[in-house]
Amino acid sequence: MTAAPGARKGDDGALALTGITRRFGDYTAVDDVSFEVGRGELLAVVGASGSGKTTTLRIAAGYEVPDSGTVTLGGADITNVPPERRGFGMVFQHYALFPHMSVAHNVAFGLEARGVNKTDRLEKARQALAAVGLQEAGDRAIQSLSGGEQQRVALARAMVIEPRALLLDEPLSNLDPTLRQTMRDDLRAMLRRVGVPALFVTHDQEDAFAISDRIALLKLGKLLQCGTAEDLYHRPVSREVASFIGRGTILPATDNGATASVRIGPYTAEIPVVRGDSVAPRLEHAYVVVRPDALELVGTDDTRAWKGRILNRRFAGGAVMYRVELGADVTVEVESASGTAREGDLVGVAPTRGPFPLVPR
């Protein structure tokens, strides 16, 4: 067995997916995906819709069997173990709370399935509800709960069975924006406390940044990169990763090793670069990732700057975002603290806050 990229080796009880492929007819939903989640670690599987992230989660949970590849838990192969015998806790996107049962019976259901007697399981359900801050809600009907409360009940139901791993499908997507902010912190704290591998799927990179320890980025069924949020943002391994994560413009460049030259119009900038893990030391077709916060608006007479015209100015709270047209079809975004420049102004754009990620085509 080859080690999964980004794996934390020797971690007992870790959940590992190795070489997972799943096809539906001609369509390959998941294509040779490998990663590992250690105990107490939070891994976010991030991708747009159709990226295969939900299928990956369902394979981890046992609802789908991969065409090839293995799922292991603490080294034991569980690829063909059905979900009812995996002992995982799962939180569904729409929570999947049983509408005909009270909150307490929902939470106690997994214990009922394990043959725990009624008194004990309701007592444990009460404790689990208390752990998510819903000690009074046991007798309530599911329909009477708010979205945030439903999510907590779903979490309590998944945790009360003392799962060997926790799986969450878009756990925050049904919450309104303000609730979402507070739930991010709560969720992270609660998942940490359980101390088992936790895998959650999201299309929202902000959620992934806020909750997870590491991120696995999927596109069209392929794993593009697996690493920390900083890895993906500052050291992307490909153009695709760079364009998915964060804002920024990707410009063609000439790879000089420690630096790269980017020519736009008459000015060629020589800028320091940084390479992600698997990026080759010399690239024939290289691109630099230019984030808005790596650029600076300067005067048109500044010799370290590309020249351009401001197309659009947008106030963004602590800073002002400018869209600047540098050439016929080169537009960059620049974050500026001052915000004195106006739309239509001619400006210089200086790449002063590097290093810049360098990625292959």
Place this chain on the structure above:
Amino acid sequence: MIAVPVMLLLLWTVVFPNAAVIVGSFENGLEHWREFAASPADREALRTSLVISIASVFASLAIGIPLAFLLGRFEFPGRRLLRAVATLPAALPPLVGVIAFLFLYGESGVITRTFQSALGLGEAPWRLQGVSAIVFVHAYTMYVYVFLFVSAGLERFDATLDEAASGLGASTWQRLRRVTLPLLMPAVAGSSLLVFMNALGSFSAPYIFGGGLRVLSTQILASKINGAMGLAYVETTVLALSAIAGLLLFRWIDRKRKYTLASKGGRTRRVIQSRRAQILTAFAAALIVITLVLPHLMVILVSFARDGVWTTQVLPPEYTLENYRRLFSEPQLWRPITNSVSMALIATAANLVVCFLAAYLIVFRKFSGRRLLELLVALPWAIPATAIALGLAATFNQNDLLSGRVLLVGTFWILPLAYFIRDIPLVASAVEGSLRQMDPSLEDAARGLGASWMLTMRRVILPAARPGLVAGGLLAAVTAVGEFVASVVLYTHANRPISMEILAQLRALAFGTAAAYSVLLILLVLAMTLAARSFEERIA
């Protein structure tokens, strides 16, 4: 895999008998088909069947659409009462509706006699016979489909569409013709199909009012009684093919439609202002209410009439509790009641089990035979009951395990089987409806929490299916307990159901006893409805 036994059972009970009929029609090559084509009686029967079905559709539309508009769009004195009784005809078991009409509008019926004596005529002013009589009865019982469908359509109708049209300068008539009616077309088409299928398969009205008139369903029974089974098979095949052709035609018409009514309604009823119009609508409403309730009242009244003394009088002259007393005290008369109830319960129980499994498979399982299963479950709906019954008669008439035949004809079990087959589409679609409202991830959630298949079924799937099981089971039990069309082909003396006993009493001119059975049947239906409702309320 539970799909295999469910599919095999349906193939055996639904497809096999009908296939046996088709095969049987060719047992002597094309001879039976030539016989059919050469028979003027059969050609007439086919034509009459189609004429009656189409006329029933138009008559039902003519009553159902205006009534839906009147009740949906206007406020007038008596509206609530009219709304309450508008669906009453559907609550009459088919045969009971027919005999109620006989008591009212037949040659010696109350209304007929009233007119006769008021006008001083020597004989009845009309005869309740032939195509018009059958269409009359059909219109009374079947307009309810049109009324319910169009009412539902009007309720979902977006009032702003109407307002937009009038804002663009359309007159009331233009709005009706160009906006309202086109958008109601799905409701009209759907209910028309229901009426068409019901009228085509209708047996009781042609059987009792037909006189010398021939329709396919009665021809089939006549051929069977005469022992001309080959011809009966051809007639059955033709009847089933007509029904399926009608079904395909309506679906084709409906497929050309490219829009759906998606909005919530929210329109207030217009209060009728002018004094004269108010009186007129109230009067019309009263008349409709009386017409709708009369058959029920008449059956109740006649059930207290002493048998054998109602001859030429307008109303029965003597009243007694004797009819009911005999029903409950004479074993011979009590038997059909226990027969019907037990056969209906057996059939319904089988429906609940099989249709629950079928609906579960259709909604939640992806497997290669799913489309076939959907078809199998819907098929009995497209095949008239007479054809189903004849198929059973042709199939389960001998013990031959090699060809999958079991001797059921002449036994108790043939009728529960027939009822079971007839009610499969009803129960399955009710359960399917409930299961489709369930979030499919609930099943995943239960399994993920460690629940076995049985526990998931018991604690998650069954509770979700419950409303459909109760509603579907109720409908199945109600139709089975009053079933007539398949029963008349298949019953024996030992398992004769209530409907056959009503017919027998009618033939013996024991109108009071026949009516007492009818009232009992209505009460049974009522009791089952109340039981189902209280069960639902206790759980929910």
